Amino acid sequence: MKTLIDDILQKPHAGEMQYTSKDFKPDVDVRWCAGCGAISVLSPAQRLMPDLGIPKEKIVFISGIGCSGRFPYYMDTYGFHGIHGRALPIASGLKIARPDLSVWIVTGDGDNMSIGGNHFIHACRRNVDMNVLMFNNEVYSLTKGQYSPTSHRGQITKSSPLGALDDPFNPVALALGASASFVARGHDKDRAQLQQLLQKAHQHKGFSFVEIYTNCRIFNDGAFDLYTNAETREEHTVWLEHGMPLLFGKKKDKGIKLDGFKPTIINLNENGNSINDVLVHNEQDSTLAFILANMTYSEELPRPMGTLQNLERSSYEERVVKQIEDEVNLKGEGNLESLLLGESHWTI
Amino acid sequence: MKTLIDDILQKPHAGEMQYTSKDFKPDVDVRWCAGCGAISVLSPAQRLMPDLGIPKEKIVFISGIGCSGRFPYYMDTYGFHGIHGRALPIASGLKIARPDLSVWIVTGDGDNMSIGGNHFIHACRRNVDMNVLMFNNEVYSLTKGQYSPTSHRGQITKSSPLGALDDPFNPVALALGASASFVARGHDKDRAQLQQLLQKAHQHKGFSFVEIYTNCRIFNDGAFDLYTNAETREEHTVWLEHGMPLLFGKKKDKGIKLDGFKPTIINLNENGNSINDVLVHNEQDSTLAFILANMTYSEELPRPMGTLQNLERSSYEERVVKQIEDEVNLKGEGNLESLLLGESHWTI
């Protein structure tokens, strides 16, 4: 079953790979609006690529439709700008057919959670090894400003002039409900953090979902300011790091404590509270991940950022390859002649 | 804005409603295989209808495609046998347009979780007041036996002769992740329980999801025996009832205790364990619901049955109606002439 693809795959990368982030910048204008959050995600991604140690011809960026959909044009790798909502199945087909590739998906809250919602939950379940960066700006931007499945109730947009009536998805909770193995959240205002999350997503074997708050300057400006601006974010977000206590606040003097299943805030300077009372993060605990995910829309609690869940599980395409190998080991490689002959044949 | 529909709606039901379950049985042969679990769901549904106190012309059953899809033909109410996977949006459109109706959806694990998965999660989120009965037989039956998104890994079917490679969805966990307000599970072997769940689903305002284990005699016979057969089910399931301790076993002498977030089994006859150690169910606790949902595929723990979650939340179509009313109250009923005139016009 040797194929022409094998020849291509086995050809080693010519020359040495001494990439810098520049090698991943194609010679085109970036056509997002000035100040668009997407631009801030581009550079950590371009900076990460050299660190992966993967030849760039083995890296593929796949997107759907939306402002986010342009991303592949700005990455000098292989790229596929798909149709609306279908980046994930395109990527799944590619990765299953080509486990040797590093596959990245860039999508939006509409692309991934609205029209693409089904592919998203199935991708979570199936665990094909690929990395999804979902640019959540809580609005449909490319179509000029309608509410999206992550817009909040009451949000005024062009298609909800009197306020949206839907409650939003909580993307990380949905991913957990669909049993995604890696679930994280970052935002456009902290590129170092973001780069770290992307790196982790890459290292995780199986499906990795990174929700990224990206500000849309034009249609939903400031939606995440509280959680992303340098002045307020310390008070309004909490960073999740495996094995670390959930501390937040400018002076890191507040912590999350669990009261039963209910996260509450404690002040380390008060009432004899101590760091020992503070919840310690465990990426491998699905229930904890769900509790943390559900802090998302709370008015009082800080918004969780970082890695909510990181489980080890075999990836789907590994299983595909293994099933083929097992079968070949058991029965020998298929003989096409005998396949054609079938169960019974006769000769004339 | 009075319409012809209002006339129809306001016409009172002629005669008295003295229904029995027979009134809901149309004069047609039930064409499911003998012994099909679907048949066992039909009778509790038919028996429930008279209790609802709703004229039968106000009840609508909507289905997609699959063996379950035939359900509406066996209910002498209004019915719509839609296309594969689309029962939910058909039902949503109907219910939003016609909040006066009692809308029921019958779907399958393929119809609802495979092709219809996106509509499902959005329906959970949107909370239109309707009741979904999902016949989960962990296989595609109508198409004669392929694995479905609830089939277990390794399941041998016509399209997975060497074993399915996917991990299944846990439907109730997915519903919780998508923030469904009412989530329950029943099975085809206990009709009384089932009738009770359907009644509760009906009473719940907003979206109600009831997963129903239904045996497929032909393509997946016995898949749920452990959890549904009279001999084994007491040991292998636990019934969830609000405010009640999670006891199970033939003698109800075993209980579920939480060890942190981890459910464990305790024997009330051992080690001085007492009923006070046993977890008490709370339908309104989303974290608890998720913990219980995650017991589903555990090898050791009993499988949770009954109501996992039951939250109060305004229904989507109520909000639609209210937004219209508020607007009319604020600005008066729309004047069509002035709408046509628009922002600026001139006269010639």
Place this chain on the structure above:
Amino acid sequence: MSKLTEHLEEVTIRFAGDSGDGMQLVGTQFSDTSGFAGNEVNTFPDYPSEIRAPEGTLYGVSAFQIHFGTRNINTTGDFVDVLVAMNAASLKVNIANLRDQGIIILNTEGFDARNLKLAGYTTNPIEDGSLQKYHVVAIDMAKELKKGFIELDVPSKLIQRTKNLFALGITYWLFNRPLEATVSWINKKFKGKEDVILANVHSLQAGWNFAEKNEDFKKQYIIDKSQLAPGKYRNITGNQAVALGLVVAATKAHLPLFLGSYPITPATDILHALSGYKKYGVKHLQAEDEIAGITSAIGAAFGGSLAATTTSGPGLSLKTEAIGLAVMTELPLVIVDVQRAGPSTGLPTKPEQSDLMQAMYGRHGEAPLPVLAAASSSDCFNMTVEAARIALKYMTPVILLTDGYIGQASEPWQIPDIKSLPDITPQFASDPATFKPYLRKAETLCRQWAIPGMQGMEHRIGGLEKEDGSGVVSHDALNHQKMTELRQKKVDGIANDIPELKVIGDSEGDLLLLSWGSTYGAAKTAVEKLKGDGHNISFAHLRYLNPFPKNLGDVLHRFERVVIPELNMGQLKNLIQAKYLKSVIGINKVQGKPFKSIELEEKIKMLLSLENLNRWKANKGEVDIPVDL
């Protein structure tokens, strides 16, 4: 200083600038004011496809074109007479279409080194003589504005943002337009923000004053009033007209209106409009995708609403399966497709007429349904009401084709008197004793509509084949044949209920120009021009694509040659050849742009040459004109 005046029949003006320059705003004002002034008007907004491209770039140019005149204004104008260019990029992008001797009003501020570079100019066109064949008025608008504001206490940032109104004021002077309409609009729009009102009104007036005083403006142009029927008028885009058409149709049918939709360019404006009509009782669901959009509409139709779904090409493709369900269940449904250039994502902001075959045949199985097409922005209103009428009278989904051009372009629309519009009667079942869901009316073959809530008519429908009459699921061979034919006959029969095709000009002869959809404007203009020049040519326009008007076959066969211009590769041509075996000459353009009337005029002139006719005859109709538009 008194200036000359000149009378003109028609003018095309184009406002062009950077996305942030407010060109759409002043364009709309100019066009409204022209309507107020009693002219025929046709306008087209030309947005960049980027949301907000970097300032000064070629792809960031935003423009608005207005074609206005005394009579016969059917297109947005082939060539531009007056170009307002706020920066270098906007000049670069738009000059190609400027008529020789056309007027250019330039804002010199937008021609600094940076802007010139971004626009790809190596020398400044204002100075390098390259604009000699035009009449250029270069103005430092910022400077002029500052002058005017000296005595006012308004922040200078605010003043800078009103440059567009300064430019508008200039053009108002140029065409001797009153300022009142715009002034009152400004007052309404910025109510409460006194300094903004002040700044805008002042700039508008300053522009007028500047032009009046400036020597470069030698003449004022007068465009006489049109002979319009008396009545109330407004400017309307096709998308607005569809939204209003749906509301009016629901009202005339005494039904609630339900829209199930998913945003997509260039159809989203319809959703926007309807989502704002809460006080008219309109319900809408912005669904999770197009499939949910249409199926929710099908559910609402099952429940007795006038249901609609709106989309563009990719969305229509996704609705394919559900449209088949609507055909099978015979439920009323209005499907609006605002066509854009394909295939796939294609050129999403550009118009095309290439979904016709899909509208006709884009479903598995034999699934016929009526297909209509609107001819112009305001015609979108009529055809939407007509689509709803047919849907409700025949219990069928109907596809209405418009496109990104007429969807976004506007023209004056005579506002109808609602009371005078005919009622629409839904086909509700009434007698439970005789009720069967698939019993049909003899004349229309439409089935009865029994909706939940009607006692004694409980029944089940769905996508499986039904038994004639009873509607019970049936796999019977002859029944399937019968039902397939009935569905076809029902649609075919609508031909008896629609107007016959009207031929303008001789009813037989050498050449018939047959247009459909948005090509109407260009075709009509070209024909009028050709006739004016003494050519003999007949013209007809198709609004009904399925079924065709009853007399179409007759009309076609009365002409030696039939010419169909389309923004596709020949889709109507295809349909007509298949059905009438009549050879058609196609004029086809797929460039993401509407036809210019001059393009059609020239092609047809070529065809009208005796040489071409003879060649055509010799080749038995197999000569096609090459696509080289």
Place this chain on the structure above:
Amino acid sequence: MSKLTEHLEEVTIRFAGDSGDGMQLVGTQFSDTSGFAGNEVNTFPDYPSEIRAPEGTLYGVSAFQIHFGTRNINTTGDFVDVLVAMNAASLKVNIANLRDQGIIILNTEGFDARNLKLAGYTTNPIEDGSLQKYHVVAIDMAKELKKGFIELDVPSKLIQRTKNLFALGITYWLFNRPLEATVSWINKKFKGKEDVILANVHSLQAGWNFAEKNEDFKKQYIIDKSQLAPGKYRNITGNQAVALGLVVAATKAHLPLFLGSYPITPATDILHALSGYKKYGVKHLQAEDEIAGITSAIGAAFGGSLAATTTSGPGLSLKTEAIGLAVMTELPLVIVDVQRAGPSTGLPTKPEQSDLMQAMYGRHGEAPLPVLAAASSSDCFNMTVEAARIALKYMTPVILLTDGYIGQASEPWQIPDIKSLPDITPQFASDPATFKPYLRKAETLCRQWAIPGMQGMEHRIGGLEKEDGSGVVSHDALNHQKMTELRQKKVDGIANDIPELKVIGDSEGDLLLLSWGSTYGAAKTAVEKLKGDGHNISFAHLRYLNPFPKNLGDVLHRFERVVIPELNMGQLKNLIQAKYLKSVIGINKVQGKPFKSIELEEKIKMLLSLENLNRWKANKGEVDIPVDL
């Protein structure tokens, strides 16, 4: 007791019984054995649409029909000569198609009061004389079987379950067939279950013995061997043939095979087969829906696989948008549509040819792609390989149309020698220095395939319009025109790379019968019959629907009349009239069943009458024959 023998040219036998009676199994055995015996064979399984309907009901009847003979076996047989009926319902459902004087072999056990009632018989047809015109052999099979088993130690329940083999044994005697093949199949199938083997083999033999001894069987029928080309043969269904075709095409192209699919009747068997080919390295994704099925295949194609997706009507509708993406990205993709009766869910288990227009035009925008159609079960193999060849050579999605009839029917297939099949060469890019993704080969206009892993050819593609050559996103007007034309020309050009249409019979004349897809068998049989009867008629069959064979226009115009039989309302007729302006006479049937050859024969005979010809001429080709099949 020695019996008479009679030689026959062809026979149709139909095994019918309850779903649980094992009719599919014995049907398959009979058909394999007939193949072994050197006959031409054509078979059709006829399942109930219920999974397992209640026993004894009319809608629970399961049947298997085998048409076999010495020559010219192209259909599954118009009429049945021998009917095996295991119960009353199966008699009731199947008798209409039994030839007068046909043989009925009945199992009397299935005619008890309960069975008669369920079948809707008020009197027992065995006794009431209603079967007089047939030759009835009524057997109490249970009783006969018990007799034979007296000496064996086998549970009686097991014995009862082998009645179908008893019936098979009878039919083997009737046609003097050897038992060996079936015996060895039983041994293989039930390996390890000795008593099951024993029971089955014994019953088979007992059936044979019973018939030999029984006086009601007066004659044995001999069907002479066919003149088949020497080689290896097997029976194959169309769905199996597609699966094998894909594997072989991938092998010949030296590419991995990827299938992205979602189950749907009647196409699922292809997925089933391919999911079992793990040891051939086949990868498949049973996706969450049809959209994921095709888009995953597009992803795999981007990665260098021979990618395929398989479906039926509703699934094809859902794939609409993604097919447009494959057209725009110009990636190779094989799309197999096993057509079923529509619209919507329609008659899901029944065949139709009504997706042709959708295959041609069912996409928004101008999105041309090649469309092929297989003529028979075994031809599905050839046309699948051909579809893959075209997809890879031209970098294009290709739609292959089969249908539920040939998909599930089987016929003997001469197993090809793989080595002798031509290689397929994928159009891989090779030189990074000159690489551009949309550079095209001059002859084929196909673009280059650079897949991830190829160093130095990193590039981005997608659904937006591309600049010619560079593949960079472009909104340029003339570029869009050019690309639209290039995509069309590429597909049109394939006409130079496919066989010309062959006419069987005179190459010009009065009447050409033109078939496509699965109507091939019935059409061919009808033509042979008519020719045998001395009629002058020509015949041609189309496998390529887009582009058409180069000479199609010529061929059509050489005949006065062209007749196209289709299982739809005239879709190919439509295409041909549109393209060639040649009036076509349609014979159309939409009954969820294939044509009988006799139906076509009679229609054509009617057409061949002088009167009809004259009428046709007088009406200038506008006489159509009514659809009354």
